[in-house]
Amino acid sequence: MINKTAIYVLWLREMKRFLRAKSRVIGTLAMPLFFLAFLGLGFGNMNIPGMGKVDYIHFLVPGIVGMGMLFTSMFSGISVLWDREFGFLKEIMVAPVNRVSIVIGRIAGGATTSVLQGILILGISVLMGFKITNISALLFSIVFMLLISCTFIGLGLIFASKMRDIQGFQLIMQFIVFPLFFLSGALFPLENLPVWLRHISSIDPLTYGVDGLRGVLIGISYFSIGFDFLVLAGFSILMVFLGAYFFEKSESV
Amino acid sequence: MVAIKVENLVKKFNGFVAIDYISFEVKKGELFGLLGPNGAGKTTTINILSTLLKQTSGYAEVAGYDISKDKNNVRKSIGIVFQEPALDNKLTGKENLEFHAMMYGMGKEERRRRIKEVLELVELRDKGDVLVENYSGGMKRRLEIARGLIHRPKVLFLDEPTLGLDAQTRRHIWEYIKKLNKEEGVTIILTTHYMEEADFLCDRIAIIDHGKIIAMDTPERLKDKLGGDIITFEVEKDSDKFMNEINKLDFVKSVKKHNSKLTIMVEQGEKRIPELIDMAQKNGVKVKSVSLHKPSLEDVFLHFTGKTIREQEAGQKERVRKSMRRFGR
Ligand SMILES: Nc1ncnc2c1ncn2[C@@H]1O[C@H](COP(=O)(O)OP(=O)(O)OP(=O)(O)O)[C@@H](O)[C@H]1O
Ligand SMILES: [Mg+2]
Numbered sequence: 001m002i003n004k005t006a007i008y009v010l011w012l013r014e015m016k017r018f019l020r021a022k023s024r025v026i027g028t029l030a031m032p033l034f035f036l037a038f039l040g041l042g043f044g045n046m047n048i049p050g051m052g053k054v055d056y057i058h059f060l061v062p063g064i065v066g067m068g069m070l071f072t073s074m075f076s077g078i079s080v081l082w083d084r085e086f087g088f089l090k091e092i093m094v095a096p097v098n099r100v101s102i103v104i105g106r107i108a109g110g111a112t113t114s115v116l117q118g119i120l121i122l123g124i125s126v127l128m129g130f131k132i133t134n135i136s137a138l139l140f141s142i143v144f145m146l147l148i149s150c151t152f153i154g155l156g157l158i159f160a161s162k163m164r165d166i167q168g169f170q171l172i173m174q175f176i177v178f179p180l181f182f183l184s185g186a187l188f189p190l191e192n193l194p195v196w197l198r199h200i201s202s203i204d205p206l207t208y209g210v211d212g213l214r215g216v217l218i219g220i221s222y223f224s225i226g227f228d229f230l231v232l233a234g235f236s237i238l239m240v241f242l243g244a245y246f247f248e249k250s251e252s253v
Numbered sequence: 254m255v256a257i258k259v260e261n262l263v264k265k266f267n268g269f270v271a272i273d274y275i276s277f278e279v280k281k282g283e284l285f286g287l288l289g290p291n292g293a294g295k296t297t298t299i300n301i302l303s304t305l306l307k308q309t310s311g312y313a314e315v316a317g318y319d320i321s322k323d324k325n326n327v328r329k330s331i332g333i334v335f336q337e338p339a340l341d342n343k344l345t346g347k348e349n350l351e352f353h354a355m356m357y358g359m360g361k362e363e364r365r366r367r368i369k370e371v372l373e374l375v376e377l378r379d380k381g382d383v384l385v386e387n388y389s390g391g392m393k394r395r396l397e398i399a400r401g402l403i404h405r406p407k408v409l410f411l412d413e414p415t416l417g418l419d420a421q422t423r424r425h426i427w428e429y430i431k432k433l434n435k436e437e438g439v440t441i442i443l444t445t446h447y448m449e450e451a452d453f454l455c456d457r458i459a460i461i462d463h464g465k466i467i468a469m470d471t472p473e474r475l476k477d478k479l480g481g482d483i484i485t486f487e488v489e490k491d492s493d494k495f496m497n498e499i500n501k502l503d504f505v506k507s508v509k510k511h512n513s514k515l516t517i518m519v520e521q522g523e524k525r526i527p528e529l530i531d532m533a534q535k536n537g538v539k540v541k542s543v544s545l546h547k548p549s550l551e552d553v554f555l556h557f558t559g560k561t562i563r564e565q566e567a568g569q570k571e572r573v574r575k576s577m578r579r580f581g582r
Binding site: 003005006008009013016017020021086087088090091092093094095096097098251252253 | 300303304305306325326328329331333335337338339340341342343344348351352353355356357358400
């Protein structure tokens with residue numbers, strides 16, 4: 001049923017494309033880093049209620065890592081549309097490989113490149129003064145990055161399967177991705193949101209991703225880390241499943 | 254032995270009938286052509302046979318496997334070159350081939366050997382490590398043909414393999430196709446709207462128009478059916494009476510009027526021209542020009558559809574424009 005060679009070669013293709021698209025990597029890294037630099041410097045000395053005793057940059061870094069994961073993963077899921085546009089999707093779909101393996105290969109590739117970019121953001125943050133206390137914190141943060149990534153690649157796949165062309169891509173960025181980002185508590189503590197908004201935040205998968213990252217990286221979280229993990233794992237399974245389902249049903253020509 | 258069997262295949266897109274009950278068979282080792290104007294349904298047919306699209310109704314078999322029930326075996330047995338490019342531009346030529354070979358489950362050693370072989374076949378040996386985005390149109394097409402062959406398919410689909418290529422590259426590709434078919438015995442089904450291409454390459458042709466097969470035979474027999482020679486008169490003024498007159502002559506097989514041209518099918522045309530011109534004068538019809546030629550596939554197309562393929566295409570473009578407007582694009 002699962003075709004390992006196919007998964008591997010689909011993953012390999014993503015890696016090659018990633019390594020060759022220097023400008024794309026810089027492009028997707030730029031926004032999180034700008035946020036980090038300007039917000040971090042701008043609000044650095046402010047005392048924002050609900051943050052506990054950490055300074056703003058330490059509060060912000062996990063949120064920005066989450067943001068990076070959100071953007072790269074959504075993009076990776078939606079990039080199926082580019083394959084359709086450039087015809088390569090037909091080459092993939094006409095091969096004797098079951099659809100499940102194709103989706104797994106796609107997600108494996110997308111998740112790897114996203115997590116690499118997340119680690120890169122984390123590394124740059126360290127250069128900017130962010131302190132990581134121990135190695136296990138880093139490992140656990142990678143687990144959360146992976147889960148965030150799978151969730152949003154899945155979501156991206158759903159959109160890609162429902163859209164005919166890349167026209168709607170900007171709309172999705174404006175009306176889905178940015179709200180998901182701002183509602184997640186990446187930039188400010190959830191406590192500061194009005195209750196009704198907090199309810200909306202609680203159905204945003206990224207909320208648990210950012211909260212979990214904060215928990216493992218700086219030891220501060222709104223929910224417990226275990227709870228974040230479970231909810232996010234649930235979301236990622238659901239989204240991967242739905243993404244695969246819609247992808248399978250969509251036509252490649 | 255039958256390589257492809259199609260029975261009453263229908264495809265509708267939201268009520269629009271793109272394929273309208275077509276049936277045909279392709280024998281093993283045959284080079285079969287689907288000839289038709291834009292929008293005739295050629296690509297749709299290929300997409301269905303290659304399992305990319307689901308038919309609305311009807312049955313088809315490729316290499317002995319039911320296209321609805323046995324998709325994986327169909328996919329294993331076929332190679333395909335799509336009408337539009339389907340390469341990854343960010344990979345090199347070799348990487349594109351390697352991707353394909355791995356998707357088809359080929360072992361490492363076999364992959365290496367086959368990739369070398371097919372690159373040689375299409376004369377891209379020294380371009381294997383160049384990124385595809387730096388290939389010319391003709392090189393991309395050749396790479397795609399090479400890719401379609403790596404896994405030694407039993408049936409090869411070529412959807413407009415030479416569309417938009419210059420005459421020299423086209424000739425080249427024709428030679429590969431012939432060679433593949435004759436030397437390697439691959440069954441090939443190709444679509445085209447170039448008459449010369451169909452004529453030169455195909456053992457048998459189905460002429461398809463508005464989703465229907467309107468004629469199917471060898472190119473020779475299709476032309477023979479029209480019989481003898483074709484005399485074309487370009488006439489001024491009203492020629493209906495003259496047309497009726499010549500239709501009565503027993504050496505005339507048929508007369509068709511098309512704009513200001515009369516197409517007359519006769520035996521031994523060169524001997525009949527003087528006689529026909531005399532008649533025209535008697536009927537007061539002024540003949541502006543005369544030509545005589547053996548029937549081409551173009552004439553076959555005109556005969557069966559009442560239009561030349563170019564006019565069909567013009568009409569099609571108009572239709573597309575209209576429908577685009579309707580959908581507000
Ligand atoms: N996905 C689709 N949705 C709606 N209509 C479609 C779709 N695909 C094809 N059609 C319509 O079906 C008809 C047949 O199209 P098809 O692409 O099979 O023609 P074709 O013979 O390959 O033409 P061409 O020579 O231009 O490639 C056309 O009228 C086309 O507009
Ligand atoms: Mg076509």
